[in-house]
Amino acid sequence: MSIVRADVPTTAKLCDDTIQALTERYPSCSTELLTFTAYGRPIRSLILGTGARKVLFTAAHHANEWITAPVLLKFVEDLAQAAEDGEGLGGVDAKTLLEQVTVYTVPMVDPDGVALVTGELTPEDPGYAAAREIAQSFPAILFPTGWKANLAGTDLNLNYPAGWLQAREIKFMQGFDRPAPRDYVGRAPLDQPETRALASYTEYVDPALVLAFHSQGQVIYWQFDDIFVPGAEELGQRLAQASGYALEDTPYNSAFAGYKDWFIQNFRRPGYTVEVGIGENPLPLSQFDAIYRENLPLLLIAAQG
Ligand SMILES: [Zn+2]
Numbered sequence: 001m002s003i004v005r006a007d008v009p010t011t012a013k014l015c016d017d018t019i020q021a022l023t024e025r026y027p028s029c030s031t032e033l034l035t036f037t038a039y040g041r042p043i044r045s046l047i048l049g050t051g052a053r054k055v056l057f058t059a060a061h062h063a064n065e066w067i068t069a070p071v072l073l074k075f076v077e078d079l080a081q082a083a084e085d086g087e088g089l090g091g092v093d094a095k096t097l098l099e100q101v102t103v104y105t106v107p108m109v110d111p112d113g114v115a116l117v118t119g120e121l122t123p124e125d126p127g128y129a130a131a132r133e134i135a136q137s138f139p140a141i142l143f144p145t146g147w148k149a150n151l152a153g154t155d156l157n158l159n160y161p162a163g164w165l166q167a168r169e170i171k172f173m174q175g176f177d178r179p180a181p182r183d184y185v186g187r188a189p190l191d192q193p194e195t196r197a198l199a200s201y202t203e204y205v206d207p208a209l210v211l212a213f214h215s216q217g218q219v220i221y222w223q224f225d226d227i228f229v230p231g232a233e234e235l236g237q238r239l240a241q242a243s244g245y246a247l248e249d250t251p252y253n254s255a256f257a258g259y260k261d262w263f264i265q266n267f268r269r270p271g272y273t274v275e276v277g278i279g280e281n282p283l284p285l286s287q288f289d290a291i292y293r294e295n296l297p298l299l300l301i302a303a304q305g
Contacts, residue, residue, distance in 0.1 A: 004074045006288045010066050011120040012041050012111035018073050019046050019107070026080040028098065034106065035197035038152060039127045041111040043197055048076050048105075049098035055303055056104045056207040058198065061157045061214065061259060062148040062182075063113025064281040068213035071276065071292055072107040075299050079103070092300050101303045104205050109194055112151040116144045117282060127151045134179045141181045145282060150194055153179025154186040157214070160199065161189035162224060162265045163256030170253050185257060195259075202263065209235075210263045210271045211302050215283050217275035218243075218294075221250045224264040224271075232270040235305070239272060242297035274298065 003021045005014065023029045023046070034043040057075075059068035082094035089097075108114060115121050121128040128144075134153040135143040149155045155176075158167050168185045176183035190196045202210065220243070222236040233247075240247040250273075255261070260271035276291045277283045283291075 002074075002077060004070055004077045006070050006074065006285060009118040009285065010069045010073075010108075010114070011118040012108060012115040013120060015069050015073070015108045015111065015114070016042060016044065019044050022046060022073070022077055022080070026084065028080050028083060029076065034201050035193050037112045037150065037193055039112045041115065043106065043109065043111060043194060045201065046073070046076050046105045046107060047102065048080055049102040051099055051101040053101045053305060054104060054205055054207045055101060055209045055211075056106070056202060056205050057211045057213070057299065057302070058106045058109055058259065059213040060108040060110055060114055061212060062155075063110050063117045063150070064145060064148055065215040066108070066114045066118060067215055067283045067285070067288060067291065068276060069107045069114070070288065071213060071295055072105045074292055075296065076103065076105060090296050090300050092304070097300070097303060103303055104207065106198060106201070109198055110150050110156055113147060113149055116151065117147050135181050138180055143181065146181055148182035149180065149184065150192060152192065153181070153184055154192050155180075155183050156192060156194050157212075157259055158183065158185040158257045159189060159192050159195040160257050160259055160262035162258070162261035164189040167257035170256070189257070198259065199262065208269055208305060209302055210260060211299075212259045212271070212273045214273055214275050215281055216277040216279055218245045218278055219248045219275045220245050221248060221260070221273040221275075222270070223250060224255075224261040227264055227268065229264060229268055229270055235270050236272060238301055239274075239298045242301050243274075243294045245274070245294070272302070
């Protein structure tokens, strides 16, 4: 019986409990605490493998894209179980893979925002009240289902120092010039605990590759600015072929200040944003099985390089 649940929404608490349970069940799994959010929620990694090649996969940078979190949790569980049983996963020998690769995951970068969107917060909760007040001046955005930001109203995937001023100009012109349910870049790059912690953690892990899981669109973005990363396009094409997703150029209005942008700029190594599923966020759990099926081969290829 699996630990990871895909039959209920992955709340911040469920994600954290699942990480703890996986590390207790599988001796090969470990976890590290990155930081606590403004509302005291932990952001943890979940780590598997002992190999020299290190990769870092992140999910749920955006609150109403929480369906991406169980994709990573399930990937770690399936890989740990297959290695324990001496079996293959998606045609790959799990034990061998984990001798060659160390897989670092951060399954939920925005637990505060996820707590709001998944209904974990009651209207009496201080975080809920703060978010509702921010949302009131953006009546066109559904509340709380349209919420992407953290509870300070900063869009975490627009808070990285990689063309941040361009992102600021674009988003301010679109009316997101103050804390908002989405698209507010913050007062300065890395001014949020979540992004600061993930940037530090990325520097500490020093991975060969990063994936950042978002929803939705069934597309993969691989570029930042005009930086040439050797092999990145070819690997992107393999990821696209494995998942059935399209490898695309990032639209100009969302081409700056994201996590993968910052990684490509600072590390000059392959970094990808993977937009899973199709429809309106938050995607229904009925899509989970298809999303996992599409992304398992992609995850295995990204791990192996
Ligand atoms: Zn997103």
